[in-house]
Amino acid sequence: MLIRHLSTTGSTNDDALAWAQDGAPHGAVVRADFQTQGRGRAGRSWESPEGLGLYFSLVLRPEIELSQVPQLTMLAALAAARTLEKRTQIPTNVKWPNDVVLRGGKIGGVLSEARALPNSPSRLAFAIVGVGLNINFSRGDLPPRPIFPATSLYIETGKVHSPDEVFAEFLNEMQTLDNQWPGRWHQLREEWLRRDVLQNQTVQVEDAQENWSGTACGIDERGALLVQTKSETRRVVAGDVTLGWEGF
Numbered sequence: 653m654l655i656r657h658l659s660t661t662g663s664t665n666d667d668a669l670a671w672a673q674d675g676a677p678h679g680a681v682v683r684a685d686f687q688t689q690g691r692g693r694a695g696r697s698w699e700s701p702e703g704l705g706l707y708f709s710l711v712l713r714p715e716i717e718l719s720q721v722p723q724l725t726m727l728a729a730l731a732a733a734r735t736l737e738k739r740t741q742i743p744t745n746v747k748w749p750n751d752v753v754l755r756g757g758k759i760g761g762v763l764s765e766a767r768a769l770p771n772s773p774s775r776l777a778f779a780i781v782g783v784g785l786n787i788n789f790s791r792g793d794l795p796p797r798p799i800f801p802a803t804s805l806y807i808e809t810g811k812v813h814s815p816d817e818v819f820a821e822f823l824n825e826m827q828t829l830d831n832q833w834p835g836r837w838h839q840l841r842e843e844w845l846r847r848d849v850l851q852n853q854t855v856q857v858e859d860a861q862e863n864w865s866g867t868a869c870g871i872d873e874r875g876a877l878l879v880q881t882k883s884e885t886r887r888v889v890a891g892d893v894t895l896g897w898e899g900f
């Protein structure tokens with residue numbers, strides 16, 4: 653496996669993107685000890701101080717439709733959940749589409765960015781799958797979050813963990829999942845549903861057009877979240893999903 657390990661960078665997603673455009677193979681990884689411009693979903697920033705977190709981005713080149721990219725995000729979140737669960741012996745959850753949740757707190761996230769093949773715009777050329785995991789943050793180091801407050805391995809176990817070890821363990825889990833996918837997607841989807849904190853919960857969805865609510869009732873073939881409203885089952889492909897209904 654090709655790994656580039658930088659001490660400082662802007663965002664490993666940007667480095668991996670440039671490397672992919674330059675021909676980086678499937679499975680190449682860029683890791684940084686410190687990011688000055690770490691990015692999260694929906695234009696948020698991702699705190700990335702040295703020694704407290706793990707920050708890296710994978711270049712993936714499966715031959716798939718662009719619409720299947722959410723599955724890659726989910727694979728990385730599952731790999732992270734398996735890694736943290738084995739290390740802590742604490743059941744670890746996910747939250748569609750990209751959060752890793754431990755004891756009700758957000759301990760990590762995945763940010764995927766995809767590029768299409770120039771001559772077939774619906775086919776994937778490559779995806780950059782960026783992963784951030786909170787390793788040795790203390791409570792005061794983490795930005796406040798109203799729902800799923802941020803947590804870290806240190807906060808949950810009272811022990812300092814080695815980012816190098818967690819990284820190696822993650823890569824092992826990701827390799828295993830990558831070997832099983834897409835062939836065993838159904839099994840992986842079952843694991844996702846077992847771990848997903850949204851399952852059968854009332855959720856509030858904020859998409860580009862509106863806010864609405866319903867009951868999370870599964871994941872479809874492509875990795876979209878299914879939400880049952882009073883009148884229909886709706887697919888959520890992108891958008892922010894939170895638990896509960898605050899009544900807009």
Ligand code: BTN
Pocket residue numbers: 662663664665666687689690691692693694696698706707708709750751760761762763782783784785
């Ligand atoms: C989220 O939950 O909003 C996604 C967070 C993803 C953060 C990682 S850290 C490594 C990679 N580089 C970035 O700039 N972002 C991702």
